[in-house]
Amino acid sequence: MATPVDPSPQPPLHEDFEDFFENSLCGFITTNAHVEILRGNSRIANWLGYSTEDLKGVRFSELLTIGGKIYCETHLLPLLRMQGFFDEVALELACQGGERLPVLVNAYERRDQNGTPLFIRLTVYKATDRRLYEENLRYARRVAETKLADEQATSVLREQFIAVLGHDLRNPLGAITGGAAMLLARSSLSERDASLVSLMKDSGSRMAELIENIMDFARGRLGGGMMLNRQPVLLEPVLCHVVEELRTAWPERAIETDFRLARPIDCDAPRLSQILSNLLANALTHGSPDGPVVVNAFLEEDVFELSVSNSGKPISPQTLERLFQPFTREDVRSSQNGLGLGLYIASEIARAHEGELTVASSEEITRFTFRMSTII
Secondary structure, three states: OOOOOOOOOOOOHHHHHHHHHHHOOOEEEEEEOOOEEEEEOHHHHHHHOOOHHHHOOOEHHHHEOHHHHHHHHHHHHHHHHHHOEEEEEEEEEEOOOOOEEEEEEEEEEEEOOOOOEEEEEEEEEEOHHHHHHHHHHHHHHHHHHHHHHHHHHHHHHHHHHHHHHHHHHHHHHHHHHHHHHHHHOOOOOOHHHHHHHHHHHHHHHHHHHHHHHHHHHHHHHHOOOOOOOOEEEOHHHHHHHHHHHHHHHOOOOOEEEEEEOOOOEEEOHHHHHHHHHHHHHHHHHHOOOOOOEEEEEEEEOOEEEEEEEEOOOOOOHHHHHOOOOOOOOOOOOOOOOOOOOHHHHHHHHHHHOOOEEEEEEOOOOEEEEEEEEOOO
16 A cells, blocks of 8 residues: 655755754854854854844854953864864853853864865854753862861871870879789788779779770871781790680680691781780670680691681671771670770781781671781
């Protein structure tokens, strides 16, 4: 079956082109080789507040703001002469009423076979919304950068304060713990007085540990990182000593060990003791009291590995993400002591040894693992 033919007359093709040129959603301008306007469509004329006749003979740069004129004459027109086109250049039109209209301009220069310029065609797109969006982005970026700079300055000030505070507390605390030790050495103290002085000494030791953590934190954040005194050491006796200290402090808890360390390791032994002490105390504090804490240490080819495992409630994914950040604690119970620096300091010691401290936690087990290369 034949398709019916629309009997209505169709406009000539040149009329369709004329309608497209005049009523397009963007501005069209044609200029001569000297960039004087030969014709502009109704769209660009309406944006500027002129008639299409008013535009004829006007140099294109005269439609721009002062800054745009300078940029057009010194950059755009030379660029157009060199490469024959430019794309998406942001400019501002100076409208008749004094308003500024942000636009994007594309241009193409038509040349004859000898390369002589014949005319220029420009397409102009209104960019008001785009310019506003870009300005909002720039403003948001400035606000974010200012906020970040303020936070960084506050962080540095806080860390400097912590470092000074920790340093200045050492001397008076040393006098307190030293005096308590001297009093305990006397046999004339009553049982009650000896108990009180012993409590003072233990509290002083606890405070000394907190201050040392603060100083380690300050060295890691403000200085050049953890300072190490590395030398070849048989680590098994060192690690056993740490375990025995914690067994004494937690007599009701089971601590199982498996150490296979047949040769010396180049490391800072006191610092590795600090890692184990932090991890083991952490496991005893947060692990299930019914299950043992397991400490493994072994050498495998050129890698030293130390791990501490415990059963109990798993660490939440949210906490795992920031567990090695300063002032983060695995549990937020109000009865918990400490500043939340232990795991951060342990991770910094691991990094100073060019190693890594990691954690994995599930319903069955939570395991912290320190690994480092033994290749010097």
